[in-house]
Amino acid sequence: MKMEDFGPVKEAPNNIFWHKGRISRHERECILGQKGIVLWFTGLSGSGKSTLANAVAEKLNAQGKLTYTLDGDNLRHGLNKDLGFTVAERMENIRRTGEVSRLLVDAGLIVLAAFISPLREDRAQLRQMLGRDYIEVYVDCDLAICEARDPKNLYRKARAGEIEEFTGISSPYEKPENPELIVHTDQESFEECVGKIISYLERYFEQG
Amino acid sequence: MKMEDFGPVKEAPNNIFWHKGRISRHERECILGQKGIVLWFTGLSGSGKSTLANAVAEKLNAQGKLTYTLDGDNLRHGLNKDLGFTVAERMENIRRTGEVSRLLVDAGLIVLAAFISPLREDRAQLRQMLGRDYIEVYVDCDLAICEARDPKNLYRKARAGEIEEFTGISSPYEKPENPELIVHTDQESFEECVGKIISYLERYFEQG
Numbered sequence: 001m002k003m004e005d006f007g008p009v010k011e012a013p014n015n016i017f018w019h020k021g022r023i024s025r026h027e028r029e030c031i032l033g034q035k036g037i038v039l040w041f042t043g044l045s046g047s048g049k050s051t052l053a054n055a056v057a058e059k060l061n062a063q064g065k066l067t068y069t070l071d072g073d074n075l076r077h078g079l080n081k082d083l084g085f086t087v088a089e090r091m092e093n094i095r096r097t098g099e100v101s102r103l104l105v106d107a108g109l110i111v112l113a114a115f116i117s118p119l120r121e122d123r124a125q126l127r128q129m130l131g132r133d134y135i136e137v138y139v140d141c142d143l144a145i146c147e148a149r150d151p152k153n154l155y156r157k158a159r160a161g162e163i164e165e166f167t168g169i170s171s172p173y174e175k176p177e178n179p180e181l182i183v184h185t186d187q188e189s190f191e192e193c194v195g196k197i198i199s200y201l202e203r204y205f206e207q208g
Numbered sequence: 209m210k211m212e213d214f215g216p217v218k219e220a221p222n223n224i225f226w227h228k229g230r231i232s233r234h235e236r237e238c239i240l241g242q243k244g245i246v247l248w249f250t251g252l253s254g255s256g257k258s259t260l261a262n263a264v265a266e267k268l269n270a271q272g273k274l275t276y277t278l279d280g281d282n283l284r285h286g287l288n289k290d291l292g293f294t295v296a297e298r299m300e301n302i303r304r305t306g307e308v309s310r311l312l313v314d315a316g317l318i319v320l321a322a323f324i325s326p327l328r329e330d331r332a333q334l335r336q337m338l339g340r341d342y343i344e345v346y347v348d349c350d351l352a353i354c355e356a357r358d359p360k361n362l363y364r365k366a367r368a369g370e371i372e373e374f375t376g377i378s379s380p381y382e383k384p385e386n387p388e389l390i391v392h393t394d395q396e397s398f399e400e401c402v403g404k405i406i407s408y409l410e411r412y413f414e415q416g
Contacts, residue, residue, distance in 0.1 A: 022262040022265060022266045022277075023265050027269060028269075028274060028276075031269070031272055054230040054231075055230075057230060058230045058231065061235060061239070066236060066239055066316065068236075068314075068315045069231070078307045078310060078311075079304060079311070092290075096287060096304075099287035100287065100308060103278075103286075103287070104311070104312070107312065107315070107317060
């Protein structure tokens with residue numbers, strides 16, 4: 001192998017170099033026939049984030065689109081399994097998930113990320129990290145309804161003091177101020193919510 | 209939204225649940241017309257790992273296959289930017305990269321990961337994490353040749369004592385014992401090395 005075979009490298013601090021990949025995101029998107037994007041579902045536990053994300057993924061899959069669903073709980077089994085639930089660890093959990101989303105969207109995928117992500121600061125960081133690829137979907141649902149649903153039995157445990165700092169009960173959920181999309185799972189039907197998201201995506205992709 | 213709309217959840221320790229994604233890896237692989245796999249390139253700095261990974265990606269891309277190249281340096285600009293170069297941080301760097309590879313391969317992609325990854329223990333962890341999806345490519349090249357190439361000027365700095373614990377100079381590279389594939393970039397031509405990897409992949413995909 002000759003020296004010239006080595007690709008161009010750009011020097012950076014700490015002797016870390018950036019190798020320009022030979023395949024661009026655009027080339028990958030052409031192979032896929034789609035555009036990469038991140039739909040970030042934020043909302044209370046029990047608001048329906050993961051359920052909606054999975055339903056949207058199913059619709060897109062039926063159209064031959066490549067999606068990937070990221071879920072707070074799932075990532076905590078792998079990439080983020082070293083992280084607990086302190087404020088700093090929750091922030092790191094969101095940061096890493098944002099970075100993984102950035103890789104997946106660069107790979108050309110439609111990423112569906114379902115995370116409570118209660119803090120404006122964290123979501124602002126995601127928006128900065130992902131830029132135009134970040135579409136915030138606020139899954140709005142009244143706390144009383146989420147608590148009545150309680151699909152994971154977590155509200156009951158939080159009320160019993162078995163879970164500390166549970167969003168909506170003992171730690172705040174800061175409502176999004178300018179989400180790209182809002183769905184009201186306590187007022188609209190499941191089909192209406194999914195349809196709204198799919199329509200948004202179709203318009204987004206048409207705009208190019 | 210009704211309670212029944214919520215997907216099945218499986219309770220786990222620490223109130224973390226595993227949401228079964230509605231789209232399987234197999235469904236994604238069908239959309240892509242390929243199988244997910246990780247080619248993990250290990251070898252000394254300057255051995256040609258990233259260059260080979262990029263060349264293989266280019267060949268596969270020309271065949272309409274979806275690839276993604278992960279590179280030690282690149283990830284340190286994003287996901288792993290909080291990590292330094294202590295033994296523990298290097299291990300965490302590899303662990304996170306393995307977890308990201310696992311997500312990408314689950315998404316159906318052909319992952320090309322180029323990392324010095326000098327320790328057998330780290331590579332054993334990757335093999336355990338990725339199972340059958342892990343294909344170790346040992347990019348074998350004599351240290352003297354790597355040092356003569358020195359494309360990033362790192363060996364010179366390491367010899368001058370400006371970089372501590374530099375693999376091959378002041379910290380060990382533990383040769384792979386049972387890699388799936390070996391290429392000798394100090395003996396074979398660049399084209400031969402790339403061809404060997406592509407042939408391996410073709411056989412692998414044919415076997416199903």
